[in-house]
Amino acid sequence: xxxxxxxxxxxxxxxxxGDFGNARVLAHRAQxxxxxxEIICTSHDQSLPATGDIYLLGGGExxxxxxxxxxxxxxxxxxxxxxxxxxxxFAVCAxxxxxxxSFPGVTGEIITxxxxxxxxxxxxxxxxxGEVLVQSDLFDEPLTGFENHRGRTDLRGVDPLGRVxxxxxxxxxxxxxxxxxxxxxxxxxxxxxxxxxxxARNPDLADHLLARVIGxxxxxxxxxxxxxxxxxxxxxxxxxxHFGK
Ligand code: GLN
Numbered sequence: 001x002x003x004x005x006x007x008x009x010x011x012x013x014x015x016x017x018g019d020f021g022n023a024r025v026l027a028h029r030a031q032x033x034x035x036x037x038e039i040i041c042t043s044h045d046q047s048l049p050a051t052g053d054i055y056l057l058g059g060g061e062x063x064x065x066x067x068x069x070x071x072x073x074x075x076x077x078x079x080x081x082x083x084x085x086x087x088x089x090f091a092v093c094a095x096x097x098x099x100x101x102s103f104p105g106v107t108g109e110i111i112t113x114x115x116x117x118x119x120x121x122x123x124x125x126x127x128x129x130g131e132v133l134v135q136s137d138l139f140d141e142p143l144t145g146f147e148n149h150r151g152r153t154d155l156r157g158v159d160p161l162g163r164v165x166x167x168x169x170x171x172x173x174x175x176x177x178x179x180x181x182x183x184x185x186x187x188x189x190x191x192x193x194x195x196x197x198x199x200a201r202n203p204d205l206a207d208h209l210l211a212r213v214i215g216x217x218x219x220x221x222x223x224x225x226x227x228x229x230x231x232x233x234x235x236x237x238x239x240x241x242h243f244g245k
Pocket of ligand 1: 016059060061062065092093094095148149150151152192
């Protein structure tokens with residue numbers, strides 16, 4: 001069987017806060033289960049491979065984000081075709097914004113996105129920076145991560161990844177905490193504002209992505225539970241800081 005192909009899109013542009021680690025976590029959690037996996041990096045002067053199983057878009061500064069979306073315009077057909085045949089796309093922050101109709105540029109100008117999901121990102125009055133806790137229906141325990149973004153995303157009917165218990169997520173500022181949501185799930189696209197890297201901090205989310213491609217996952221060998229322990233520790237610290245428990 002050919003190895004699971006994890007395609008990191010423009011790591012030289014979109015890899016802020018260690019988002020490249022998402023690829024390493026996916027490859028590791030596949031390999032320790034006996035599933036061979038390879039990481040393929042595609043830079044902005046290359047077109048995307050059509051054969052990927054999981055495509056990753058990371059976060060980035062505004063200029064890098066614009067350079068990335070411009071380079072990706074000619075590869076939208078390849079990416080959509082891959083998703084149509086069952087590949088998955090996981091996107092973080094700038095990566096999430098890129099997938100939508102438009103997002104704010106360096107001075108707030110409107111940059112046309114890839115239009116793969118009907119969401120809209122607009123500039124906020126300030127940056128949202130800090131720890132985030134998100135409750136998703138996909139998992140029993142909340143997801144944790146770190147966010148740093150000025151853009152706010154209106155999902156316009158697309159399903160969120162989860163409700164924000166702590167932090168801003170897609171919104172923040174004027175949006176009441178009880179109304180805040182993070183990320184999106186649309187077909188084979190799953191996206192979030194969480195850095196960390198998100199999949200290192202949330203091994204269940206990594207396994208969810210792998211299972212979407214592979215189906216039922218074999219159990220993990222002994223020693224791998226360290227990732228769950230670290231995730232629980234982080235959830236506990238955030239819960240204690242914000243809810244006193
Ligand atoms: N440049 C985008 C924003 O500020 C995304 C930032 C990021 O990926 N952390 O909204």
